[in-house]
Amino acid sequence: MECFMKRNFRDELNQAIDFSSVLTQICAFSSFSCSKEKILNALPQFNKLEIQEQLNYAKEAIQFEQKGGLLNLSGANDISLPVSKAEKQMPLTSKELISIYHFLTAVKQAKQSLNSSEFIELTNLAQSMDGCTRLMDSIISKIDLTGSVKEDATPALKSMHKALVDTRLALQSKSRQFLKKNSSKLMENMTTTVSGRVVVLVRAQDKNAFGGMIHGQSSSGLAYYVEPSSFVADNNEISSLVIRIEEEKKRICKELSMQVKKHALALTSALETLTIIDVAFTKAKWAIRYDGCIPSLQSRDHSLYLEHAKHPLIDEKKVVCNTYELNDQQACLMISGPNMGGKTVTLKTIGLFVALAHAAFPVLCHKAILPFYQSMYFDIGDHQSIENNLSTFSSHISRLSHICQKSDENSFILLDEIGNGTDPLEGASLAVAILEYLISKKSTIITSTHYSQVKTYGKANEHVLVSSVEFDPETLKPTYKYIPGVSGASYAFHIAREYHLEESILKRADFLKNENEKQTEKELEKLEKLQNDVLKQKERFNALIEDAHRVQKEAYEKEKEIEKRKAELDASYQEQLNEMLEKKKAQAKEILTVLRKQKTGKQHEQIEKMHELDLLSENVVEEEQEKKEFKVGDYVKISGLNSHGEIVDIRRNEATVLTNGMKMKVKLSKLEPMHKPQIKKTTYKAHVESVSSRFPLELNLIGMRVEEGIAALDKYLDQAVVKHIKQVRIIHGMGTGALRTAVWKDLKKQPNVSKFTSAGPSEGGLGATIVILK
Structure with missing residues (x-):
């Protein structure tokens, strides 16, 4: 029953505010399938503590990203299936085992990255995960990164692999001798493999000349695949070794699977925690990418504030940002204006942000303060039901009846074109009565309307904020700018004139309109026009302020980018220094090993090795600085190789050296400056040299x-x-x-x-x- 209710609620959200489409956009920033699934299945919640906890994670993740922090979860994957198999004592494959190792690598990276008192919530979350270090070491000691069991995973396996190689080499030697000796009786002077056994293709008349076994004949029937008797013993040994190797691999995987079973609880818990962390960072990346913020949910009153809000599914280059606000005394936001003017987009934007906030997601605003609601109701679009034999209006009224019965002071209600689909007078009267009832229950209502009677009611009611979305009568196109406090005209006459309706009809319609309008309505229209002019002046001023903020933000982002690039270069430079230091240590270790092995009589060799050790002690930084002095055209010697040549290109820490007529890419640390040798003209003599030495x-x-x-x-x-x-x-x-x-x-x-x-x-x-x- 609960699952059915959730499904109905999800369908309602999707139809009303495109909720799933927005979640799909968000989950594109996820690192692995578990977090994607969690985001796509998200729904508004009505437990404030749980919502606030998830919002805090996302808030810290935004701060972490904005300060240049790096969280790499590249190894993360869904290990629930292999862990479940291990718990049931089912052996895991080597691929499944290495997937667990990759997952634990991601856990390790998360624990290392999120270990700061500055990000308390995320740090506590990350540090609560068990990295299962022993399990990691056990897996990687026996399984390589491609997911294959290592040949030296155990002494027995190593011995069997060596025996297999030796046997195959012995068989190769025998087969070469056999081919050389019996080439006249063979169809092909080469061996092949049938069912894992080495055989030769023999002429039909000679198929029994070599003993052994016949494994079949060619498609033409003129030749047979024969395993000579001299091959049988080695082929049997190879088959036996292959089977034993596979059995040993299965034994290794079974042994590792038992270790996974012992750590099943820790692995399952780490998967849940890592999913929560990735969901938080997914939300953060989406918010940063689309300029969003973490909403604030408050329970003190019914005031609502969305500053610089924009719908995430509208093209960034075309979307118009607006600020929506309701104070504590205003229970209803009423939006009016012509068809296709942007009323529904406004409704959907507000409704979407309320739902996202209650699902613990960021919203695309500069600032968002929303009441904490405990129920949500939507009535947008055509709910006509063929199955229940309901017309559009009947379905609309059925929905409104349900909302009126279930809503209370903690309800958020979204109504598009309330009272539409029937006689205008009756529909308008019904709309007013429903709004009065919902306002009396202290629900928050966001609605749109065409009816003048409904707009008149809204203007006279202190609990209703009448507003509109601007429409340009000259271009007959909406500007999508939200104008609070001003009701929108329908512009029906303007649109009709644009479509060449008879002018006499338009004049008569205008006369009838003026006759029917009340004097108060005319005065209100004048007042609204003046108010609209003031708002336009305010918009121009706000646009200037917004431009200033934008320039300041761009400068800040540029500064962050430069700082990030500098940090990357510093890290790269430090990594190069560490790499050089490790190489020096290895070289020193080799020299010391040679010194220990040399006898005391070879003093001249010991002196040479000690001299090499002294050279290694030179400062790495000085060596790094020397590398920078090389330039294109310098003649250099390549350390470790008996080669020298001219530098023809330098990129980062590598140079392209032209030596012996061939270009080689060599690290600058391996180059030594030298004078270009003078080539003397000499008579050429036959000379043979080991080609591989150079x-x-x-x-x-x-x-x-x-x-x-x-x-x-x-x-x-x-x-x-x-x-x-x-x-x-x-x-x-x-x-x-x-x-x-x-x-x-x-x-x-x-x-x-x-x-x-x-x-x-x-x-x-x-x-x-x-x-x-x-």
């Missing part, structure tokens, strides 16, 4: 565009093949993943590439690829 075994593509990187890769691989290089490393970085994807796609097309895989953790991880050449 060829770089890695290619750095970081900083290149995809097209530029692929071109460099193709050229590099061609040169590696010519120089008979068997293994190289391609450094492409992680970044957005576009360059890595393009590299892998290109490697698949390369005829000279035997295989390729991601580098190990010590070789660059997912930021590099190891390529084996044929």
Whole structure:
């Protein structure tokens, strides 16, 4: 029953104020599916403490974002299904296990980012999550980041993988010898695989010449797939090892699944908490992007204030911002004006912001103060019901009857064209009676009307604020500017004249109108015209103030952008220094290891190593400054390689060096200045040199565009093949993943590439690829 009521309420909100469309716009800023689902299922709540708690989270998130804070939840994902499986003692796959690791990584990042006394609510929320560090370590020690069980996850698995490699190598050796010896009896001088077993394609007449097993015949029937007897033992061993490896992997996953079960409660709780955090930051990002604010809900009176409000679904370049206000004595806001003049947009904007505020969302205002309501009712659009045999008016009256029965002083009511759809006199009288009744119940009513009788009632009632949306009679187009205190004319004669209705008809209609108007109404119309002129003067003044605020805001945002950029550059510079320091430490460790291994008799080698250690102790900052002195045209030596050449380009901390007729991208820290050698003319002699000694075994593509990187890769691989290089490393970085994807796609097309895989953790991880050449 409760679910049905919620569904009906949601349908009502969607029909009346496009509530779900706005939620869809908001959830586009979410980091993962759980927060998206929570936002899309949100509804107005009527527990003020719960609403205020969620609004406080969103308010702190806005402050965090505006102060340049960074919260990265890139690893967050919905782990409810794998956790539920683990609780039922169902083994998880390696992919599911690594998804839990990625989730815990996001939890760890959230705890690190939200750890400040400045953001108390979010900090308490983040620090309440259990990071399950031991579980993280257990998973990553056995599962790699791609979701595969590591080959060295256990000693047994490592041993089996080694045995598998050795057996396959032995079988390859046997197969080469077999092919060489029996080439005349084979259809193809190569082996193939059938059901995981290495076989050869033998001529039909020789199918029984080698013993072993026959695994089938070719489509032509002229050849058979034969497993020679000399292959059988190794094929059996390979099959056995593959099965044992898979069983060991399943055992590892089962063991890790039991650990997940032990942490199930902590994981489920962390998922709920991380979802709340992401929802808060989703709201914050939406509010900042569309210039919104956190609404204030008050229970002291019925006053309402929305400053500079704009509807989120209207094009930002076309939307007109307005300020809506009701004081404590005004229970009803009545909006009048011509059709298509913007009355419904005004109603929907106010109604939407009331609903969003009670669902704990920001609203697109500069300032928003709203009463806390405990019920909401909407009657907008055509509610004609075929099923219940109700006409538009009958449905309208049925809805109004329900509202009158259920509403009270804590109700918010939105009524579009009250009393419409029947005889104008009766409809207007009914509208006045309903408004009187709802005002007597102290409900808050936002309504629109065409009827003069209803507008006259509103002007005479101190509890009603009559207002309108401006319409330009010259262009016959609405300006969408909200004008409080002034009722809008219908402009029916202006529109009729524009559409070329007979002038005699218009004159007669004007005469009849004047005859029927009361003198008081004429005086009120004059008064409203004067009031409208004053309001226009006020609008011009407000526009000047708004421009000044806009310029000030742009300057503030520019300053924040510069500060953020400076912080990023400082962080990048510090990261480079740390990276250089780690390299120096590694080099020093290697030198000390060599020194310990050397015998005491080799004093000259010890002196050389000590000299290298002294060089490493030079200040990293000085080395960084030296890098900046390089310029295009300098001749340099590349440390660690027996190469030198001329700098042809410098970008950030990398230089492109022309050496041996080839361009190489090298970090500035690896360059040393040197004098360009003088080339002497000599007679050429035959000389053979190891080609691989001068060829770089890695290619750095970081900083290149995809097209530029692929071109460099193709050229590099061609040169590696010519120089008979068997293994190289391609450094492409992680970044957005576009360059890595393009590299892998290109490697698949390369005829000279035997295989390729991601580098190990010590070789660059997912930021590099190891390529084996044929």
